Amino acid sequence: MALENPFYSPEVQGPYDLHSLGRFELEEGGAIPDLQLAVATYGTLNDAKDNAILVPTWFSGTHQTWELTYIGPGRALDPEKYFIVVVNQIGNGCSTSPHNTDGEIAMSAFPHVRIGDDVRAQEQLLREVFGIERLALVVGGSMGAQQTWEWAVRFPDKVLRAAPIAGTAQNTPHDFLFTQTLMDAITSDPGWNGGSYSSPADVADGLRRHADIWAVMGLSTEFWRTEFWRNVELPDVTWDTFVEFRDRFLRPTFAAMDPNALLSMAWKWQRGDVARNTGGDLAAALGRITAKTFVMPIDEDMFFPVRDCRREQELTPGSELRVLPSIAGHFGLFGFEETYLTQLDDNLRELLEIEV
Amino acid sequence: MALENPFYSPEVQGPYDLHSLGRFELEEGGAIPDLQLAVATYGTLNDAKDNAILVPTWFSGTHQTWELTYIGPGRALDPEKYFIVVVNQIGNGCSTSPHNTDGEIAMSAFPHVRIGDDVRAQEQLLREVFGIERLALVVGGSMGAQQTWEWAVRFPDKVLRAAPIAGTAQNTPHDFLFTQTLMDAITSDPGWNGGSYSSPADVADGLRRHADIWAVMGLSTEFWRTEFWRNVELPDVTWDTFVEFRDRFLRPTFAAMDPNALLSMAWKWQRGDVARNTGGDLAAALGRITAKTFVMPIDEDMFFPVRDCRREQELTPGSELRVLPSIAGHFGLFGFEETYLTQLDDNLRELLEIEV
CATH class of the missing domain: 1.10.1740.110 (Rna Polymerase Sigma Factor; Chain: A)
Structure with missing residues (x-):
């Protein structure tokens, strides 16, 4: 039985829409009988449908931090230029999650969800609901970076540019x-x-x-x-x-x-791994990427250290390493510092201006 | 009532002696009615009593790791040259600890013990039991480094050389x-x-x-x-x-x-701070040190990072920073790598050869 939790309401998190994808089969087995993705959009999709930017969310996060911290007129993620789609990850409390679903998958019966499930669901959502076949950019932090990597590997033709921030394509043992x-x-x-x-x-x-x-x-x-x-x-x-x-x-x-x-999110985070697409071969998986990719670790990150991100960047064709400065470490993602936000925006603007 | 725990027995930990210091007043208030220090010695004190090396122990550790990993003929801590005294810290399970004492301070009634208590107890032990008034070297890792720093600040005339490994003089908020x-x-x-x-x-x-x-x-x-x-x-x-x-x-x-x-040890660790000797002034505390000091952080240490140790080293007159390499991070202290042990021994040998 569903549990009321006002924290995940639009009143607290800011407006979002629920889009039903119907029955959704999961990579780990089982299914979500009626998968609802909580989606917030900013800006307008143009007629060519080539100005869409996808933002998947991080562990414990929702679309809200992106709306308040990263998106706005004059910012790199400018809703006056782009149609920005922030999709709350499955299990994050806004999209279908253990506490907000009834019946066979409620609470402790919620099935295991993988990064690949999120990415497939997002692809379906963008195609079916918005008619989007190609993304100008996929950008996300932490678990959002895991989803960004997965997008670039799984749907190389659909991702023109990718910006994984403070997260890895293949989760590490330490993580x-x-x-x-x-x-x-x-x-x-x-x-x-x-x-x-x-x-x-x-x-x-x-x-x-x-x-x-x-x-x-x-x-x-x-x-x-x-x-x-x-x-x-x-x-x-x-x-x-x-x-x-x-x-x-x-x-x-x-x-x-x-x-x-x-x-639910933590279990998914532990198992993020693009090499699942290539029989365990990380280099082969990253070698598939055709998106122009800026890999952006945070210099003080304690668990997605720069060197782990650099290793993956070096396996990614045509990619660049852009280390972001933040004394807040991984939580630099919350944008406490103007210097961090400025460098991030500068990188994203430069990336978006690259013809691909 | 005392609890049997064979882990702390000489059969498991290697031989040690218990020395009673009688009633011991604690900095935080209260007292240990009969403080017993568990002490292991290696080598022989010479007639001049100037070849003594003190080793205080780290969190969860005993004299055993030092005996098995750091002390031996041909090593820097050579029992054929030095009289090496390893003193188990109060509360470590071998010295007086919550589980091995009866009466008013047993188990949950065990009083708070501070780094300064250990150092005062060790000073009393060395003086009263062994007649040692000056130490050729104090060397310890982690909480042993906290005690080493405290020794050098509190008893500058008694410490000729100091080697704090992977630990700070003033515990950090992160720690x-x-x-x-x-x-x-x-x-x-x-x-x-x-x-x-x-x-x-x-x-x-x-x-x-x-x-x-x-x-x-x-x-x-x-x-x-x-x-x-x-x-x-x-x-x-x-x-x-x-x-x-x-x-x-x-x-x-x-x-x-x-x-x-x-x-008990963790509470003590949280509050290690030599600036308690100087009204909160860390620079003044470290400025008291007359020992020749090699500060030896481990390069991959996640919670005593090199930069925190360097900061203290720079406040310590005549000291040197000697960063030790270990991929094992803080647990490099267990001596998994020959490269670590060799560099440590080289540093200690060099330090012991410096005339002071």
Whole structure:
């Protein structure tokens, strides 16, 4: 039975539409009887249908951060020039997810979803709903980068340009183990109850521990040392110490989320791997890419380090490495710094101007 | 009431002596009624009593790793030349600890112990039991480095040379948060029961989660990427995948340990800070040091990064930065690599040959 969670409502996340894809078969087996993708669009699709940009979302994220932080007139992702489609990933709480679906796949019965499922669903959505056959750009951060890579490998003819930010094409062992600690923080809470809780509040302790691990891995040692958190602002809440920043910023960020949604995404994150398209051969998979690709790791990222991203970039024909600076590490994705946003925008503008 | 734990016995850890210091007042308030330090010595104290080397231990460690990995004829820590005293830190399971003491401070009633307490206790031990007034060298890794720094600041006249490896003089906010996740992994286990368990096995789940966080932060992304674990060997157990290495090496490493001992050490680790000696002024504290000091961070360390150690080294008069290479990150301390051990020994030999 569906669980009410206002956090995922349009009132909190900003407007989005639900598009039904009907029954959707999953790579890992099983199916979602009626897959609903939560989609937010910005700008207008032109008659040639060649100004579409796709943005898949990251772990725990929705379209909202993209709307508030990355998209806007004068920005690289300019809705006055482009038709920008942000698709919430399956299981993220807005699209079909454990808590918002009824019947055979509700809650703990939600099936395993893979990055490839998201990408296939997005391709179907763009084609069937919008008539889009080619994308001017696919851009995403973290798990959004995983989906961006998967797009470029799986549908090379459809992706003209790709910009994976702070994420890899093939998930690393270290990332797998890190993600597992996030999952175990939640599932170790007796209130999680094998996935059958009556409210995220039942899993408050687990969500808190999950947030606390993000404090260690999501930011950077320099973020904490320099007290960069003094520059971070939220309405109606302040912090005077680093522990208060963890308690008042990071913990509330995750407290409202659905535990099973986080677990569904985490399982998917652990297994992102474009080499599934080529019998395990990563070089062959990346060699398929024809998109002009800017690979953009964040310099202080603790778990998608630059060197891991560089290794994949070097296997990608015609690609370029564009390292983004952020003292916030992986959470630099939230755009705390003008320098980060400016460099990102500059890179995306340059990429979009390249004729392909 | 004391809990039997064979893991901390001389049969498992190698021989050590217990030296009683009697009643020991603690910086944080309270006292240990009869503080017993577990001490292992190697070599012979010369008549001048000027060939003594002190080694304080790290989090979860005992004298054993030092005996097996760092000390031996022909090594820098050569028992044929030096009198090497390895003192197990208070709360480590061998010295007085929550599980091995009776009465008012047993188990959950164990008082908070600080790095400064360990250093004062070690100073008393060396003076009263061995008649040692000056140390040719203090060397330790991680929390052993915290104690090494504290020694050099608190007793500058007694420390001729200092070699803090992979640890800081002032714990960082990031380290504090990281250590907290280790602690929460244990205390979130219902079997921990507020510290009143009847066996570490009651806390098996918590100890497992604690080990799994170490897998992410104790090693390095390159350790996991390159499958360096294929080079690690233990008797009677093998692993073919990175998950098996976590399950069969890292988890058993911590499973036998006492949860309250780990928590006591972790609390201490979080608060290591030589600036407590100088009213919070780190530069003033490090400025007191007269020991010839080689600061030796490990290049791949995820939580005592080189830059944090360099910052402290630059505040330490006459010190040198000697970065040690280890793909194993912080756990490079276990000496998996000959290159690491050779560079460490070379540095220590050079340091010991400097006239001071």
